[in-house]
Amino acid sequence: MNRQDTAAISLPNDLGYLPAALAFVRAIAEYTGFGPGDRRRIELAVEEAAANVIQHAFPPGETHSFDIVCRQVAGGLEICVHDKGVPWDPTLDPDYQPDVSLDQQTGRGLGEFLIKQLMDRYSYQNLGHDGKQVSLIKYLATPHIGDTRPPPDESHTRAGPPPHTGPSPPTVEYDIRRMRPKEAIAVSRAVFDSYGYSYAGDFVYYPERIAAMNASGQLLSAVAVVKETGEVAGHNALLFSDDLPAELAIAVTRHEFRGLGIARELGAFLEREAERMGLRGIYTKQVTVHPFTQKFVAKLGFRDCGLLLAHSPRTLSFKGIADQAAQRNSDVLGIRLFGQPQQRRLYLPEQHRDVIVDLYARLQIPLELLGAGQPPAADQRTLLKASINSARSLCEIHLDQYGSDLVGLLKQELRRVRREEINLVEMYLRMTDPATPWVSAEAEKLGFFFTGVLPETRGGDALVMQYFNGIQIDYGDLVIERPETAALLRYVSERDPNN
Structure with a gap:
């Protein structure tokens, strides 16, 4: 994000300064494009978060300051309220119960409840020596694809895609290139054509968000455009995040253009773009309800490196392929490295050393094993x-530094997961850190289990661990294309404490 997209204000922990904070946020929200109603919602949410810091973050009578940072994100605004006050465990606050009578209410938990109702996203981060912050995100009220098309006819969902009505595939000529902003609506409709409204990343149904994410660099969309008609026949993208490698994602081809090799050409185009950008690798998630994605990415040169079990809700469907999932959908992790991989010097947990060494051999990454850590x-x-x-x-955990307080913080996060009824946790541990073997062993005592590795994360190559909250996986239902990945699945299933 460019510097000009961020604005910040630092204020004393005095309620008298709260109007100044709200005026600042109101001005930023108006500049971003929010209407009066959403501006008021943003103000109320920030008022709750800032008042909580002023009243509870610091010892009584002490004068300190805290920061409010506004940052434009694709299609909206992120507001972070940051302080270096007393450590706080949000899981110890009781849930506000809106259905309980007023006579029985204590008011505790009401602020967090209101913030979640007013904003689109809310998260809490422990920053160690840098304190803590809450992040609030509000998206602009842009049209949803469902507002611009008739209600979907789902009558074909179980029987397969509608009869072919497009041009004959052998005669179709198309160009592969980056998406143009006006084509975002066609991309949303292509996603609908493959997934209905079941795709977990809801931004794909908001064309303005797709265009904004491409403009900001959070997404790089490639499209196949029919030369004769200008129709968007297919889409694939690189999705960028702060912590993980760029992900090859949102690969869809409209049903009337399938069988032309469009998906493979889009993938190859994005690989060239990734190399041109200087990326050392990209990764992808391959569904396990059918073998087609796994076969497709293997042709692009991806190699399997792990599993993300139960990663998507069971509501995810694939029209005409797998319309009704019996359980949450699991993915195979694949990595595509560019150039000659550099040697890794890693600390591996003893209990998984052999399987990790085998994974690196299959990835053709030179590996030097360091000590026990x-x-x-x-x-x-x-x-x-x-x-x-x-x-x-889903809760995703990244650890930039391990400390002696780690186990307590993990327990805190697991309490929050259970309280908010989150189904699973995915955690990434940096294998360049000598404490990782100890961390993985302690995490396993809490119910985490090993599911693979992921090279080229922001913190280096990562050990992947998961935690299930009240769910189980029927491993026999997962469709795995490659024998070596099936062997990894057996290894993981034997160590899944929920199995």
Whole structure:
């Protein structure tokens, strides 16, 4: 994000300054394009978050400051309220119960409840020595694809796609190129053509968000455009995040253009774009309800490196392929590296050393094993970032630094997961850190289990661990294309504490 897209204000922990904070946020929201109603919602949410910091973050009588940072994100505005006050465990606050009578209400938990109702996304981050912050995101009220087309006819969903009505595939000529903003609506409709309204990343149904994410660099969309008609026949994209490698994602081809090799050409185009950008690798998630995605990415040169079990809700469907999932959808992780991989010097957990060494051999990545590692220093604090994706019922944890307080922080996050009824946690541990073997062992005591590795994350090659909250996987239902990945699945299933 460019510097000009961010604005910040620092204020004393005095309620008298709250109107100034709200005036600042109101002006930024108006500049971003929010109407009066949404501006008021944003103000109320920030008022709750800022008042909580002023009243509770610092010892009584002490004067401190806190920051409010506004940052334009694709299609909306993120507001972070940051302080270096007393550590806080949000899981210890009781849930506000809106259905309970007023006589029985204590008011505790009401602020967080209101913020979640007013904003589109809400998350809390423990930043170690840098304190803590809450992140609030509000999206502009842009049209949903469902507002611009008739209600979907789902009558064909179980029987397969509608009869072919487009041009004959052998005679279709098309161009592969980057998406233009006006084509975002066609991309949304192509996603609908493949998934209905079941795709977990809801931004794909908001054309303005797709265009905004491309403009901001969060997404790089490629399209196949029919030369004769200008129709968008297919789409694929690189999706960028702060912590993980760029992901090859949102690969869809409209049903009347399938069988032309469009998906493969789009994937190859994006690989060239990734190399041109200087990326050392990209990754992808391959569904396990059918073998087609796994076969497709293998042709692009991806190699399997792990699993993300139960990663998507069971509501995800594939029209005419797998319309009714019996359980949450699991993915195979695949990585595509560019150029000659550099040698890795890693600390591996002893209990999974052999399987990880085998994975790196299949990835053709040179590996040097370092020592057994050691626990973090007693005076070192953990830097933990946890974000919740409500649509997927998923909590993602990244650890930038391990500290002696790590186990307590993980327990805190698991309490929050259970309280908010989040189905699973995915955690990424940096294998370049000598404390990773100790961390993985402690995490397994809490119910986490190993599911693979993911090279080229922001913190280096990562060990992938998962935690299930009240769910189980029927491993026999997963469709796995390659024998070596099936062997990894057996290894994981035997160590899944929920199995």
